[in-house]
Amino acid sequence: MDVDPQLLLLRRQYLQLFEPDFLAWPSPKLLKNVDAQKWLHRHLFDTNRNPHLPPESYQLRVLKQLTSKMGKGKANLDSDGVLGELAACLTSLIAKKVSSEIKVFQENAYVTFTCIPEKRNDYEDTSEPTLTLLEKRQLVSGSQITGFRTWEGSLHLGSYLLTEAGSHFVNGKNILELGTGTGFNAILAGKHLHANHVTATDGDGGVIEALRENLTLNKIDDQQQVRARTLLWGQDLKGTWVEDGCRAHPYDIVLGADITYEKSAISALVLTLQSLFDMRPKLQVIISGVVRNAETFQTFRDQCASHHFVVEDIQFEAKPMRQQKSLFYAAAVPLKLLSITRP
Known part of the structure; x- marks a missing residue:
């Protein structure tokens, strides 16, 4: 039927x-x-x-x-x-x-996200593109081990990338993701949005191992489509694997979701962006986040400005949950998308 x-x-x-x-x-x-x-x-x-x-x-x-x-x-x-x-x-x-x-809440769970492009013609395409992740659903926002589940900022970014405007940032591009967590957007870009290559990074080695499992779960070749690597912010990237990776797959876009909530990490994050701009001056950075603390989010903006980055808001509003048809997430909280470039 x-x-x-x-x-x-x-x-x-x-x-x-x-x-x-x-x-x-x-x-x-x-x-x-x-x-x-x-x-x-x-x-x-x-x-x-x-x-x-x-x-x-x-x-x-x-x-x-x-x-x-x-x-x-x-x-x-x-x-x-x-x-x-x-x-x-x-x-x-x-x-x-x-x-x-309580016991189940502490166990890993399969979570399958339906990733439907905004402009899909349902009369021509009735498929249900999905990606499945193994997550730890018991984590709470703001803890020190948030990388094992997918948060609202990642889903907001994913929803934007599935629009006609957002898809241009990944289609055929080489992407570096910071703070990848479960790898939701890295896998979305590599599996459904035709990115040329994605290097997904996180500072936690355990998160990276879990990401590799999620890549296998989605039948994605680690190295060719999406590469998973550990990256600590704030270090000089010259002479590291990042510089070698940039030569092999020159980065066009940097993605980051839910990575601006920790005030103590913002300086290191901005220094990493500075190092990436030094390697790729025409790089474009897209940051998505829930504004849980307005002062912390403003600190990120201010430090970007102090490094002479150009920070612009991307106008993309989340739909109320009852109007969402896929990628379901709370829209009542303030969600921001930023475009960051260097003159």
Whole structure:
């Protein structure tokens, strides 16, 4: 059957581990449709067809709400042949006595992001381009180990790169990413946005090892498409692998998301940008971030100005969450995109 957009939206949110209480549930009429029910089981709960589903505790929470919205209790499900597959799945998850929420919250989880270009013609292209990451969902913003999950600033940057204007920054370009974390934007650029080459860097060796796993998960060749390397900010880059990498793949664009929240690291970050501009004077830097602390964000602007960088705001507003069709993230917090160049 032609898949109803309500079902596709639910699957996109579900695979991104959207909070179940805020999922965009299809209409009751659609949920009672036999084909829709079969589709939901096949694409949201069937482990044979979907090797990277959300944690079972999350599946159980969603499935309980789903069956409730269908107007079916467990007893009715068991006796209803139409909903037999969903009933079996629900029974299985309950029987497993899935781990407590606290335990699951501390475990790694597969998170799948749907990456739909803004100008896609749905009449010609009905594919669902995705990338899947293994993340630690228990991390909190502002901690010292934030690189193991994807934050709002990264999703905001990714949403911009999926627009017609943003795609020009990566299509056919050589990219260096600072503070890559899970590698969301590096993988997006290399897998879906036709970047020529991406070098993804982070200062934490453990984050880089996790990134290499995510590259393998997305069938990306580490070295050719996306290269993962450790890079500490504030050091002179001359004579380092960065200079060698720049000769092999001359950087056109530097990307950075969620890297301006730590005031103590801003000076080192700006020194690294200065060193990169010395190697590539026509380089363009794009920084995305949540303005959690206005003073800290202004400190970054001020230090860029003290190095005579030209800092401009990129006008790109996040859509309210209920209007988002993919890459779901909170839009209530202040989000900024900056373009930085050197005269």
